[in-house]
Amino acid sequence: xxxxxxxxxxxxxxxxxxxxxxxxxxxxxxxxxxxxxxxxxxxxxxxxxxxxxxxxxxxxxxxxxxxxxxxxxxxxxxxxxxxxxxxxxxxxxxxxxxxxxxxxxxxxxxxxxxxxxxxxxxxxxxxxxxxxxxxxxxxxxxxxxxxxxxxxxxxxxxxxxxxxxxxxxxxxxxxxxxxxxxxxxxxxxxxxxxxxxxxxxxxxxxxxxxxxxxxxxxxxxxxxxxxxxxxxxxxxxxxxxxxxxxxxxxxxxxxxxxxxxxxxxxxxxxxxxxxxxxxxxxxxxxxxxxxxxxxxxxxxxxxxxxxxxxxxxxxxxxxxxxxxxxxxxxxxxxxxxxxxxxxxxxxxxxxxxx
Amino acid sequence: xxxxxxxxxxxxxxxxxxxxxxxxxxxxxxxxxxxxxxxxxxxxxxxxxxxxxxxxxxxxxxxxxxxxxxxxxxxxxxxxxxxxxxxxxxxxxxxxxxxxxxxxxxxxxxxxxxxxxxxxxxxxxxxxxxxxxxxxxxxxxxxxxxxxxxxxxxxxxxxxxxxxxxxxxxxxxxxxxxxxxxxxxxxxxxxxxxxxxxxxxxxxxxxxxxxxxxxxxxxxxxxxxxxxxxxxxxxxxxxxxxxxxxxxxxxxxxxxxxxxxxxxxxxxxxxxxxxxxxxxxxxxxxxxxxxxxxxxxxxxxxxxxxxxxxxxxxxxxxxxxxxxxxxxxxxxxxxxxxxxxxxxxxxxxxxxxxxxxxxxxxxxxxxxxxxxxxxxxxxxxxxxxxxxxxxxxxxxxxxxxxxxxxxxxxxxxxxxxxxxxxxxxxxxxxxxxxxxxxxxxxxxxxxxxxxxxxxxxxxxxxxxxxxxxxxxxxxxxxxxxxxxxxxxxxxx
Numbered sequence: 008x009x010x011x012x013x014x015x016x017x018x019x020x021x022x023x024x025x026x027x028x029x030x031x032x033x034x035x036x037x038x039x040x041x042x043x044x045x046x047x048x049x050x051x052x053x054x055x056x057x058x059x060x061x062x063x064x065x066x067x068x069x070x071x072x073x074x075x076x077x078x079x080x081x082x083x084x085x086x087x088x089x090x091x092x093x094x095x096x097x098x099x100x101x102x103x104x105x106x107x108x109x110x111x112x113x114x115x116x117x118x119x120x121x122x123x124x125x126x127x128x129x130x131x132x133x134x135x136x137x138x139x140x141x142x143x144x145x146x147x148x149x150x151x152x153x154x155x156x157x158x159x160x161x162x163x164x165x166x167x168x169x170x171x172x173x174x175x176x177x178x179x180x181x182x183x184x185x186x187x188x189x190x191x192x193x194x195x196x197x198x199x200x201x202x203x204x205x206x207x208x209x210x211x212x213x214x215x216x217x218x219x220x221x222x223x224x225x226x227x228x229x230x231x232x233x234x235x236x237x238x239x240x241x242x243x244x245x246x247x248x249x250x251x252x253x254x255x256x257x258x259x260x261x262x263x264x265x266x267x268x269x270x271x272x273x274x275x276x277x278x279x280x281x282x283x284x285x286x287x288x289x290x291x292x293x294x295x296x297x298x299x300x301x302x303x304x305x306x307x308x309x310x311x312x313x314x315x316x317x318x319x320x321x322x323x324x325x326x327x328x329x330x331x332x333x334x335x336x337x338x339x340x341x342x343x344x345x346x347x348x349x350x351x352x353x354x355x356x357x358x359x360x361x
Numbered sequence: 362x363x364x365x366x367x368x369x370x371x372x373x374x375x376x377x378x379x380x381x382x383x384x385x386x387x388x389x390x391x392x393x394x395x396x397x398x399x400x401x402x403x404x405x406x407x408x409x410x411x412x413x414x415x416x417x418x419x420x421x422x423x424x425x426x427x428x429x430x431x432x433x434x435x436x437x438x439x440x441x442x443x444x445x446x447x448x449x450x451x452x453x454x455x456x457x458x459x460x461x462x463x464x465x466x467x468x469x470x471x472x473x474x475x476x477x478x479x480x481x482x483x484x485x486x487x488x489x490x491x492x493x494x495x496x497x498x499x500x501x502x503x504x505x506x507x508x509x510x511x512x513x514x515x516x517x518x519x520x521x522x523x524x525x526x527x528x529x530x531x532x533x534x535x536x537x538x539x540x541x542x543x544x545x546x547x548x549x550x551x552x553x554x555x556x557x558x559x560x561x562x563x564x565x566x567x568x569x570x571x572x573x574x575x576x577x578x579x580x581x582x583x584x585x586x587x588x589x590x591x592x593x594x595x596x597x598x599x600x601x602x603x604x605x606x607x608x609x610x611x612x613x614x615x616x617x618x619x620x621x622x623x624x625x626x627x628x629x630x631x632x633x634x635x636x637x638x639x640x641x642x643x644x645x646x647x648x649x650x651x652x653x654x655x656x657x658x659x660x661x662x663x664x665x666x667x668x669x670x671x672x673x674x675x676x677x678x679x680x681x682x683x684x685x686x687x688x689x690x691x692x693x694x695x696x697x698x699x700x701x702x703x704x705x706x707x708x709x710x711x712x713x714x715x716x717x718x719x720x721x722x723x724x725x726x727x728x729x730x731x732x733x734x735x736x737x738x739x740x741x742x743x744x745x746x747x748x749x750x751x752x753x754x755x756x757x758x759x760x761x762x763x764x765x766x767x768x769x770x771x772x773x774x775x776x777x778x779x780x781x782x783x784x785x786x787x788x789x790x791x792x793x794x795x796x797x798x799x800x801x802x803x804x805x806x807x808x809x810x811x812x813x814x815x816x817x818x819x820x821x822x823x824x825x826x827x828x829x830x831x832x833x834x835x836x837x838x839x840x841x842x843x844x845x846x847x848x849x850x851x852x853x
Contacts, residue, residue, distance in 0.1 A: 205474055
């Protein structure tokens with residue numbers, strides 16, 4: 008375990024100084040998610056020194072830690088108590104921090120069955136754009152006092168404030184896990200996943216890759232034995248490695264220089280787009296490797312009432328996120344101004360407009 | 362008076378303006394017609410609105426809001442009026458916007474497991490409509506037979522199954538909201554996430570302060586194969602509290618984990634005869650759901666844990682009828698109080714579970730200090746307390762004492778690192794206690810967010826977030842977990 012250090016005061020001082028100079032800041036945690044979103048012009052503000060667990064009582068199912076704490080350290084700590092982050096966050100590098108994970112709202116294979124990072128956020132402490140340290144939410148499961156600013160800053164890519172500390176709900180690790188693999192065309196596989204998702208089955212992850220359907224089951228041994236007869240397929244050896252590679256985008260599918268799109272759609276959506284797909288989340292997450300024009304990909308996602316983000320591309324994209332309708336963009340700008348009135352935090356990281 | 366200045370219109374002028382696009386039966390303005398809207402579930406607070414509008418279409422909602430926006434008329438949205446914090450309490454010179462006529466289920470998609478509904482659809486009606494597909498809507502506030510989904514979203518309603526299935530915010534995908542200037546916005550998507558900021562989460566639990574919810578897309582989940590409940594009795598509150606922690610520590614996530622103390626047990630048992638032991642200091646109801654095998658296995662483990670923690674008796678529901686009977690006492694705890702006391706006042710603090718025994722003891726002490734009896738039922742799994750203060754409103758001054766005690770209980774919750782409201786909302790009821798939980802900078806941040814949606818401050822004025830002036834008068838100063846995080850900073 009690395010050393011614990013509370014850098015709140017230093018971080019706050021840097022923000023106050025930047026406000027006085029009207030200087031833009033670009034937040035850096037572990038630096039593993041720099042490829043996400045747009046380039047931001049500001050002075051780097053390193054947050055990785057603000058680290059350490061503040062509070063963890065396993066029987067409370069709550070962990071509070073400083074944002075710069077390495078994600079892997081927290082996962083090791085939780086595993087030692089038979090617990091986990093149920094949203095199974097991708098790291099995209101050994102240096103990944105808790106703060107970066109929350110700022111990007113990144114979730115892994117279990118997301119469709121357990122919830123996203125934002126679903127597990129109970130509270131945050133942040134520095135806002137007035138240089139004030141504020142606390143929202145808390146360390147309890149239910150809390151409806153005040154607006155849910157903790158979830159507002161989750162996924163906002165640092166544009167609304169510096170996340171200092173995060174309280175997360177954690178869950179027990181499942182007692183048993185198996186993964187079943189079977190050959191199936193993508194469309195038929197999605198249909199099956201939708202049918203199974205409407206039944207009380209202990210599915211905890213799914214992936215459709217290269218004509219194969221992979222389904223992970225988690226629960227008691229007796230429940231898994233029964234579900235196995237319904238799902239069918241063969242038990243996959245080294246399944247933990249497989250899901251790690253899916254989560255970290257280390258499967259062969261993710262190799263190469265073709266732009267990688269992330270399409271978030273209703274699970275049963277049919278998308279006829281050129282390029283290869285890897286499908287997760289019971290059909291709700293489509294990774295698409297395609298050279299098709301952005302407009303065509305976005306139109307296809309929007310037609311299914313979903314959205315498309317350019318997740319990785321050889322050249323940095325100018326507008327990776329799905330465009331917002333004008334009234335919604337105006338509201339985003341007003342919320343940005345309410346949190347960061349001088350517009351100094353991660354300027355333009357999500358959208359050029361703020 | 363609003364907090365933003367007087368409206369620039371008279372009642373007849375506003376009625377005339379509304380008549381241009383609303384039929385006569387959608388506008389109530391005679392005193393006798395307005396009376397039914399003077400309060401919500403928190404009936405200690407009453408205020409007759411100037412006008413009630415009952416639109417049928419989103420376009421009408423937009424037009425009403427535009428008219429009120431132009432004229433500076435405050436607007437309060439109302440669903441079924443079952444809220445317990447006065448969130449739908451009208452403003453005397455304002456318009457009450459009832460969503461009661463938005464009662465249609467617009468779309469049920471069993472394949473993608475979603476339902477698109479109007480805000481006036483009742484919580485239970487969603488699950489009933491989904492039932493033929495083996496699906497249901499998970500959040501189940503105790504008022505689910507009457508409360509509507511629009512109100513559930515506005516309050517981020519919970520229920521007895523939150524620990525496993527989450528709150529409203531975890532179970533909705535998309536919202537359509539009209540802001541005070543009449544703009545129709547969509548937050549979220551039919552997918553698991555939407556582009557941009559998580560305004561779906563920000564709007565959920567915003568208590569009608571940011572916009573009027575006109576459509577909700579909810580997630581549906583498969584009904585568990587089976588559910589069984591363990592009823593365990595304890596001679597000691599502390600043991601019961603420890604048993605709650607022990608169940609969680611064993612890696613079990615119950616579908617529901619509820620606790621009742623002796624006064625609540627006695628009141629409930631006298632009312633519905635669930636078979637609760639009258640001599641127990643506390644009972645725990647622990648429900649497990651899932652496949653038959655998983656539940657059978659879990660029930661054995663939970664029973665063993667209860668015994669290890671000193672349960673004096675423990676029973677397991679054998680069938681659905683018995684499961685329903687075990688729950689009946691808990692579910693009827695509130696009306697049961699109504700039989701033993703002329704009035705009761707229910708609060709809603711949430712605490713970290715480890716402080717349960719200490720907080721319960723202190724609540725009893727505070728009750729004695731104020732000469733008032735307190736019965737406790739609570740969602741023990743997630744630390745959400747519902748202390749019920751028993752009183753008689755016909756005795757002069759008693760309600761004042763009750764409110765004082767209620768406020769002290771909430772302050773106690775904040776003091777141990779908890780919150781003043783787990784699921785009922787702040788409304789008008791707990792507005793002073795907001796000053797206990799939040800610093801002036803935090804409250805100022807809330808006002809700035811509100812202004813991003815509603816710069817004139819016309820939606821639900823005087824609710825949810827106090828003016829700093831009010832905190833100064835109330836004398837509150839927030840304390841987080843018993844200590845100020847940065848004592849060197851100016852906080853007030």
